[in-house]
Amino acid sequence: MTEARDTPGLDELTAALADRRARSLAMGGAERIAQQHARHKLTARERIDLLFDEGTFVEFGLLAHQHSMSGAVTEPERTPADGVVTGEGLVDGRRVYCAAYDFTVMAGSMGMIGEQKVARLRRKAMLNRLPMIWLLDSAGARIQEAAGSTFAGSGALFFEQVQMSGVVPQVAAMLGPCAAGTAYIPGLADFVPMVKETSSMSLGGARLVKAATGEETTDHDMGGSQVHCYVSGVGDLEVDDDPACIAAVREFLSFLPSNNREAPPRRETADRRDRRIDDVEKLVPTNPRAAYDMRGVVKRLADDGHVFEIKPTFARNIITALVRFNGQSAGIVANQPMIKGGALDIDAADKAARFIWLCDAFNIPLVFLQDVPGFVVGTEVERQGIIRHGAKMLFAVSEATVPKVTVVLRKAYGAGYFVMCGRGYEPDTLVAWPAAEISVMGPEGAVDIIFTKQIAAADDPATARAEYAAAVRQTIDPFIAASWAMVDDIIDPAETRRVIIDALEGAETKRQRRAWRKHGVPPV
Amino acid sequence: MTEIKAELVGNLWKIVVEVGQAVEEDDTLMILESMKMEIPITTPASGTVTQILVREGEVVQEGQTVAIID
Numbered sequence: 001m002t003e004a005r006d007t008p009g010l011d012e013l014t015a016a017l018a019d020r021r022a023r024s025l026a027m028g029g030a031e032r033i034a035q036q037h038a039r040h041k042l043t044a045r046e047r048i049d050l051l052f053d054e055g056t057f058v059e060f061g062l063l064a065h066q067h068s069m070s071g072a073v074t075e076p077e078r079t080p081a082d083g084v085v086t087g088e089g090l091v092d093g094r095r096v097y098c099a100a101y102d103f104t105v106m107a108g109s110m111g112m113i114g115e116q117k118v119a120r121l122r123r124k125a126m127l128n129r130l131p132m133i134w135l136l137d138s139a140g141a142r143i144q145e146a147a148g149s150t151f152a153g154s155g156a157l158f159f160e161q162v163q164m165s166g167v168v169p170q171v172a173a174m175l176g177p178c179a180a181g182t183a184y185i186p187g188l189a190d191f192v193p194m195v196k197e198t199s200s201m202s203l204g205g206a207r208l209v210k211a212a213t214g215e216e217t218t219d220h221d222m223g224g225s226q227v228h229c230y231v232s233g234v235g236d237l238e239v240d241d242d243p244a245c246i247a248a249v250r251e252f253l254s255f256l257p258s259n260n261r262e263a264p265p266r267r268e269t270a271d272r273r274d275r276r277i278d279d280v281e282k283l284v285p286t287n288p289r290a291a292y293d294m295r296g297v298v299k300r301l302a303d304d305g306h307v308f309e310i311k312p313t314f315a316r317n318i319i320t321a322l323v324r325f326n327g328q329s330a331g332i333v334a335n336q337p338m339i340k341g342g343a344l345d346i347d348a349a350d351k352a353a354r355f356i357w358l359c360d361a362f363n364i365p366l367v368f369l370q371d372v373p374g375f376v377v378g379t380e381v382e383r384q385g386i387i388r389h390g391a392k393m394l395f396a397v398s399e400a401t402v403p404k405v406t407v408v409l410r411k412a413y414g415a416g417y418f419v420m421c422g423r424g425y426e427p428d429t430l431v432a433w434p435a436a437e438i439s440v441m442g443p444e445g446a447v448d449i450i451f452t453k454q455i456a457a458a459d460d461p462a463t464a465r466a467e468y469a470a471a472v473r474q475t476i477d478p479f480i481a482a483s484w485a486m487v488d489d490i491i492d493p494a495e496t497r498r499v500i501i502d503a504l505e506g507a508e509t510k511r512q513r514r515a516w517r518k519h520g521v522p523p524v
Numbered sequence: 525m526t527e528i529k530a531e532l533v534g535n536l537w538k539i540v541v542e543v544g545q546a547v548e549e550d551d552t553l554m555i556l557e558s559m560k561m562e563i564p565i566t567t568p569a570s571g572t573v574t575q576i577l578v579r580e581g582e583v584v585q586e587g588q589t590v591a592i593i594d
Contacts, residue, residue, distance in 0.1 A: 289562045340532050341561030373559040378533045380586045411560065442560040 024062045024080040028104025036104050041176060041198055042242040044085045044100035044108075047135050050246040051098060057089035061117040066145070079105055082114035083142075086121050088130075091253055094265070095128070097121045100135040103176050108138035110182060112145050115157070122160045129259035131169040133249060134185055137176030140205060161188040166361035169256045173249050174235070175242055177219050179205030187234065190358055191310070193248040194225035194235040201228065201235075233314040233347060251308055255322040255329045256362050263363055264329035269303040273326045273501045277301070280493040284371075288410055288437060291337045294319055297369065297409070298332055301325075301497050307332075310355055315347035320355035322364070326501045331359035334369035335420065337410075343376045344416055346389035352419070356396035365403035365504050368427070372416035374441070391523035393419040399520070403507030405500055408432040408478070408487070414440055423486050428510065429503035431489045433496075436478040438487075443472040526569045528591040530584040534558025539580055541591075545573045553591055556584065567593050 008016075027033060027043060036043055042050070048057055066079035083105035088097045099118045101108035110118075125132040146154070164170055165188065172178075172189035178201040186192040186201055194201075202209075202223035209215050209222070221227075228235035239245045257264045277283075283296045299305045302323035309321045317339040321332045333352050335342035344352075359366050375381075375390055397404075397419055406420065406427040417438060421427045432438065440446075447455070447468040458464035481487045491499050530536075537557040541547060552564040553573070575592040578584055 289560065291561065291564060337561065341559045341563045343532065343559040343561070373561050376532060376559065378586075380533060413560070444560075 020063055023077070024065075027080055027102050028106075032104035039198060040241065041103065041137065041195075043104060044102040044135065044137070047175065047242060047246055048085060048087075048089075048098065048100050050243060051133070051135070051249060052089035052091060053093065057087055057098075059085060059087035060120070061086045064113045064117060066111050066113060066142075079111065079113075081105070082111050082117065083108055083138075084110070084114040084117060086117040088121075088124070091250055092265075094130075094253070094258055096131040096133055096253065096258075097125045098133040098135065101138040101176075103137040103139075106139075106142065108136075108176065109140060109142035110138060111142040119157065119160070122157070122164065125168050126160075126164060129168055129261065131171065131253060131256070131258060132164065134170075134172045134189070135246075136172055136174055136178045136182075136185060136199075136201075138178055138182060140178070140180035140182050158184050158188060161185070165190075166260055166357075168259050169253065169362065171249050171252060173245050174199035174201060174225075175245055177201070177205070179219060180208065183223075191237075191249070191252045192228075192235050193237040193239050193245050193252075194229055195242060195245050196225050196238055196240055200224045229311070230313050233311060233351060235314075236310050238313060252322070255308065255324075255364065260361055260363065266327040266329075267303075267324055268327050269324065271303045271326075274495075274498040276494040276498075277496060278494055284409060284493070286435060288435070291341065293338045294334050294336045294342075294369065294371065298323070298334055301369075301500065302332075303327065310358075311351050315345070315351040317342055317345065318348040318352050320351055325367070325497075325504055328365070328504060330365045330367050330504065331355060332367050332369065333420065335372040335411075335416075337371050340376070341373050342371050342411070343373050344390065344393070344419065345376045345381060346384045346386055349375075349386075349389040349393040349419070353392040353396040356393070356400055360396070360400040360402050363402060365405070365507065366400060366421070367500055367504075368404070368406040368421040370406060370408045370412045370417065370420045371410040372413060372420055373411050374414040374416040388523040390415060390419065395520065395522050397421050397425050399514075401510070401512040401514070403428050403504055403510050405503040405507075406430045407491075407496060407500065408436040408438060409493070410435060410437065412436060412438040413442065428507040429499075430487050431491045431499055431503075432478040432481065432487045433493045434478065434490055436481075436487075436490075437476050438478060438481050439476045443469040443476065446472045525574075526567065526571065526593040527589045528553060528565060528567060528593060530556060530565060530586060530588050530590050532556060532558050532563060533586050534563065534584060536578050536580055536582045536584050536590070537562065539576060539578075541573050541576075543573055543576055547571060547573060547593065554578075565590060569593060 064082045083102050085100040170189040171191045172186035174194040183201040200219040200223040206219050225238040229238040277300045307321050317336050319334040319336050404421050404427045451468045455461050455465045482490050534556040538555040541553045547567050548570045550566050554565040556563040571593040574594045578590045
């Protein structure tokens with residue numbers, strides 16, 4: 001026998017639902033939202049509005065909140081959406097997944113339920129082969145839930161991120177703190193923009209550092225953009241504020257395909273494919289010892305002069321940038337003679353290797369602009385491990401099977417010529433400007449090694465040395481390399497844009513298979 | 525006070541400023557000869573050159589302070 005009950009009507013139920021939704025959408029409440037704004041930060045939901053094409057964001061897990069380990073509900077009002085907004089939507093018409101940590105809810109701390117939501121996002125990103133975006137503004141793991149040895153079961157988030165690497169693009173936008181182990185989220189991501197002043201990341205937050213080592217510091221001093229975008233190289237781009245950060249995320253994605261099986265999207269341009277660069281002489285000095293700003297050359301070559309630099313303020317002796325050539329995404333790797341003479345050091349090698357791996361993973365062709373006097377030599381760089389760092393760049397450029405085009409503008413010396421995709425590294429096209437100097441080393445260095453005895457025996461060693469140097473200099477001539485068909489052509493610098501576009505189009509159908517291996521053993 | 529440091533080991537080829545001279549941000553103070561290049565050592569801040577700690581023809585090490593700007 002059933003007992004008649006007074007069940008609520010649908011109106012009442014939907015009203016209750018609306019009420020719950022409204023409470024969750026209110027995040028940490030008006031006061032905490034005001035505090036967030038006072039810190040010059042947007043809320044998680046405001047950031048999502050900026051990231052996605054209008055009206056396309058679909059959320060899940062809005063009604064989730066914190067629980068105790070025993071399953072009892074604890075203070076649902078304190079943890080709307082459990083501190084992380086999760087869902088999917090369109091960016092420039094293409095679907096991506098996003099987890100936006102909400103600092104107004106328990107300082108954006110990562111709780112158990114919130115982490116389950118983000119785990120579902122990662123799974124969806126892999127199942128559907130679509131990009132994953134983290135908008136990070138989080139104090140780190142919610143220690144109240146995580147302290148103790150149930151920690152033994154955690155950590156899969158990084159394992160999953162590693163499986164995602166090179167399959168779908170991963171972006172970790174730093175819009176606030178990201179302390180403790182969660183700093184490995186940006187550490188494993190493909191692109192990490194950082195907001196000046198408000199963002200930071202560190203393996204241990206300031207309070208943990210104090211407890212562990214006694215060192216007094218702040219999250220900002222330890223891990224702000226002034227550290228990671230300039231010194232450590234963990235950050236990819238320093239931006240002024242939240243809107244600029246979200247714009248950078250959208251821009252980065254615009255160059256990439258949704259996954260490693262797709263081609264990058266094209267962006268049509270009115271910029272002529274055969275546009276000449278008529279002010280080359282103003283940009284690049286003929287004196288081979290004189291420095292200049294390579295960014296001027298990159299800007300003139302790219303479609304519409306549009307250049308999106310990755311790590312522009314780190315290892316500035318090399319430029320890594322996403323550009324387009326006749327609508328096609330391409331990655332530029334260019335030496336920067338203005339900084340350290342364009343010589344390569346450990347940070348430059350790391351920066352370039354990482355960028356080459358990124359482009360190769362996502363089918364973005366590579367264009368190398370060479371003006372490199374070589375790797376820095378000496379006791380200091382050996383202590384820093386220049387050999388293993390330089391070897392990373394050799395590894396990356398050798399592994400890359402995307403179309404590769406190399407232009408030697410001026411200097412191409414020693415292993416610098418190799419890592420910048422010299423002939424041995426299978427560029428699809430390799431051309432040189434008429435003043436190119438391709439050689440194992442410069443004339444002065446060479447004579448001191450080759451003619452040591454002759455110079456010492458000469459009546460006038462200084463004159464003899466100069467004569468030998470002049471003789472060696474005669475052998476450094478791009479027409480010699482061209483005559484041996486080692487470079488494909490010597491080109492008028494003004495025609496470089498057309499030459500690059502022809503070369504990229506010529507390699508569009510390139511399919512290169514390497515010998516099977518589980519994986520190489522990359523130097524680190 | 526800003527310490528100007530050499531970013532690369534090399535031969536200090538030319539000093540183009542004098543003690544007491546006013547300089548603007550990004551001005552070239554000295555030119556280093558290294559890696560077949562003339563590499564300008566510039567100042568990240570405007571001010572006055574108060575000390576020059578190296579001489580032309582000297583070999584400077586990476587990280588060595590070569591001048592002070594106040």
